[in-house]
Amino acid sequence: MLREVGQPWSVEEIELDPPKRGEVLVKLAASGMCHSDEHAYDGHIAGLVPGPPMIGGHEGSGVVQEVGEGVDWLEPGDHVIFGFIPACGRCPSCASGHSNLCDQAATFTEGTQILDGTSRHHTLDGQDVGLMCLLGTFAEHTVVNEASVIKIDKDWPLDKACLLGCGVVTGWGSAVYTGEVGPGDYVAVVGCGGIGSNAIQGAKMAGARVVAAIDPVEFKREKAMEFGATHTFASIEEAQAALEDVTWGRGFDQVIMTMGTGDGDTLGQAFNLGGKRSKIVVTNLHSTSEGTMAIPGIMLTMFEKQLRGSLFGGANIRKDIPQLFELYLQGQLNLDDLVTKTYTLDQVNEGYEAMRNGENIRGVILFD
Numbered sequence: 001m002l003r004e005v006g007q008p009w010s011v012e013e014i015e016l017d018p019p020k021r022g023e024v025l026v027k028l029a030a031s032g033m034c035h036s037d038e039h040a041y042d043g044h045i046a047g048l049v050p051g052p053p054m055i056g057g058h059e060g061s062g063v064v065q066e067v068g069e070g071v072d073w074l075e076p077g078d079h080v081i082f083g084f085i086p087a088c089g090r091c092p093s094c095a096s097g098h099s100n101l102c103d104q105a106a107t108f109t110e111g112t113q114i115l116d117g118t119s120r121h122h123t124l125d126g127q128d129v130g131l132m133c134l135l136g137t138f139a140e141h142t143v144v145n146e147a148s149v150i151k152i153d154k155d156w157p158l159d160k161a162c163l164l165g166c167g168v169v170t171g172w173g174s175a176v177y178t179g180e181v182g183p184g185d186y187v188a189v190v191g192c193g194g195i196g197s198n199a200i201q202g203a204k205m206a207g208a209r210v211v212a213a214i215d216p217v218e219f220k221r222e223k224a225m226e227f228g229a230t231h232t233f234a235s236i237e238e239a240q241a242a243l244e245d246v247t248w249g250r251g252f253d254q255v256i257m258t259m260g261t262g263d264g265d266t267l268g269q270a271f272n273l274g275g276k277r278s279k280i281v282v283t284n285l286h287s288t289s290e291g292t293m294a295i296p297g298i299m300l301t302m303f304e305k306q307l308r309g310s311l312f313g314g315a316n317i318r319k320d321i322p323q324l325f326e327l328y329l330q331g332q333l334n335l336d337d338l339v340t341k342t343y344t345l346d347q348v349n350e351g352y353e354a355m356r357n358g359e360n361i362r363g364v365i366l367f368d
Contacts, residue, residue: 173313251275
């Protein structure tokens with residue numbers, strides 16, 4: 001639980017109400033430790049998530065314990081993955097094939113239940129507790145709306161399943177869907193943590209000729225090669241100097257921004273890596289307090305460069321999460337090497353310290 005912005009995560013007992021209409025009680029098996037929760041911790045996305053007290057975590061998997069009224073497609077014992085953006089299936093975004101922009105995500109700022117705006121999670125002294133992305137997966141149990149739940153086969157490993165709730169699909173989709181990487185493309189990925197590693201995998205799977213991984217941390221550059229990178233650079237400047245050799249002087253077709261925290265100046269630098277008609281994909285979160293970006297506007301017109309935002313990689317939780325898990329089971333998608341280290345719940349602060357130090361691609365909390 002986040003009790004105060006900038007203060008360590010607090011591990012404590014809470015009161016949890018049973019699920020109401022359209023809701024599901026889930027016992028967590030595993031939760032990924034994504035950088036977005038770090039953004040909530042440091043206040044970079046203030047206004048997009050509930051204020052303290054808030055239960056963190058939005059990348060989880062588990063087993064259904066109880067279902068509320070009207071939930072007729074799930075039953076106790078079912079294995080599920082949470083999608084960090086709900087998909088109602090009825091709003092204009094869902095109906096037009098863009099469930100990653102579902103209108104129900106508007107309730108993120110409150111962190112309460114979708115249907116009635118109340119809380120099922122409470123401190124022991126009776127205070128309501130908000131949920132990160134309406135989920136709160138840094139907990140042994142949680143109650144969520146059925147719109148955030150994806151049923152999976154019971155023989156699929158839950159410790160890997162959690163990764164598909166955010167990082168894997170977000171990175172993969174940033175390359176395949178938002179970036180539209182195709183055979184023979186030249187791709188640069190800026191930032192090679194949990195999201196960037198999967199953007200690399202997506203670009204490789206889509207047939208890219210070159211996948212350049214850009215990250216100042218040597219460990220992440222080494223791991224990037226395992227995930228499919230063909231070249232690595234410690235900085236954007238270093239990659240810029242190598243454009244002639246790596247891209248035949250044409251520049252990259254896709255530049256995918258997956259660094260921990262985006263900023264306008266760095267985005268402006270990365271923009272220069274793209275060639276004519278290139279797609280600059282912004283997946284990493286920028287601070288909500290940032291008001292400007294240093295992008296050379298002349299290139300938008302003269303080079304027809306495109307600046308594209310990407311939320312959850314433009315993917316669909318109900319189609320893409322099971323599909324990517326099948327690719328993992330077939331040996332085409334590497335989930336195993338994404339997990340650098342596992343933690344218990346009371347080691348959550350240790351896991352985030354390792355992330356800040358560049359020691360993890362993805363830390364995962366395992367529950368008994």
